[in-house]
Amino acid sequence: MLEGMRIARFSFNDRPQYAFVQHDDADDKDYLIALDGYPLSAQTVKPTGERHAVDGDGVRLLAPVIPSKVYGLAKNYQAHTAFMAESGMSDITEPPERMMIFAKPSTAVIGPDDPIVYPSYSKQMCYEPEVAVIIGRIAKNVPEDKAMDYVLGFTCVNDVTLRDLQQGDPMWTRSKGFDTSCPLGPWIETDLDYANAPISFSLNGRDVPEASGNTSNLIHSIPEQIAFISSFSTLLPGDVIMTGTPHASGALAPRDEAVVHIEGIGSLRNVVVSA
Incomplete structure (x- = not known):
């Protein structure tokens, strides 16, 4: 297992993507750090530079996975x-x-x-x-x-x-x-x-x-x-x-x-x- 990480799947303006979830103590809010890649595969994922508040406009949390079963x-x-x-x-x-x-x-x-x-x-x-x-x-x-x-x-x-x-x-x-x-x-x-x-x-x-x-x-x-x-x-x-x-x-x-x-x-x- 990966350690100390929260992984979300979300859409911003109807575009689904994955993100790491980070808490910002300065404003006591959770933020989505958008990722380039698929965390459930062996490929490397890296931040895209996008950052969205979990409760921000246009942001919608999705089911974190689409399972085969x-x-x-x-x-x-x-x-x-x-x-x-x-x-x-x-x-x-x-x-x-x-x-x-x-x-x-x-x-x-x-x-x-x-x-x-x-x-x-x-x-x-x-x-x-x-x-x-x-x-x-x-x-x-x-x-x-x-x-x-x-x-x-x-x-x-x-x-x-x-x-x-x-x-x-x-x-x-x-x-x-x-x-x-x-x-x-x-x-x-x-x-x-x-x-x-x-x-x-x-x-x-x-x-x-x-x-x-x-x-x-x-x-x-x-x-x-x-x-x-x-x-x-x-x-x-x-x-x-x-x-x-x-x-x-x-x-x-x-x-x-x-x-x-x-x-x-x-x-x-x-x-x-x-x-």
Whole structure:
């Protein structure tokens, strides 16, 4: 992994590009240092000389990657497994011994402030705040003790789920793979204490403590996840692994503002809209 770096993908006047994120103590603002090159490849990247405030006119943060695929882990925290069973949304009362893996297509990915579209065919949309791993190198049959060598960094993800469809369809394709179901951002943090990262969530400006948690409580660690997934699927640079939601998962409705916050990364904000 690269050390001490934040990598963003943004558009300025509708032109997408990558940037390093730097904080300026003088005005206490974050700035995008535009790059010439692609940070997820082996090529050298260098600043172009462009500098934009993250909140500047004409600037829009995009999803930090366009993955070839997104994998997620189900029931990877004891507290979430218990919550789902107690609320009647699952008949699994104990975390499974083997990882439960599902996938989202790349078309599910959206960026910060992009709308989450509530489909007309569902009546129960839920949030799931999580830490996402961004793969930085081609990974196949990676041993667990080498797994972090294949990681570029981490970002926030909201594993938006249509709970009513999930209960009726055990394959989960529609319930978790629909368009806009994978908000990612705000950027990639390359230097995160990934084994002890606090996760929190707010809804319409109010903290939801029952949705919070910490990656220290993961059942299957991030290195375990990379090793297992790469044993059956080749991971490519930019691919995403959603590591699991820590505790409770609640309902979303049109006009709701959902914010995932991970200490050491930042906040990912999205608003729900009707289809």
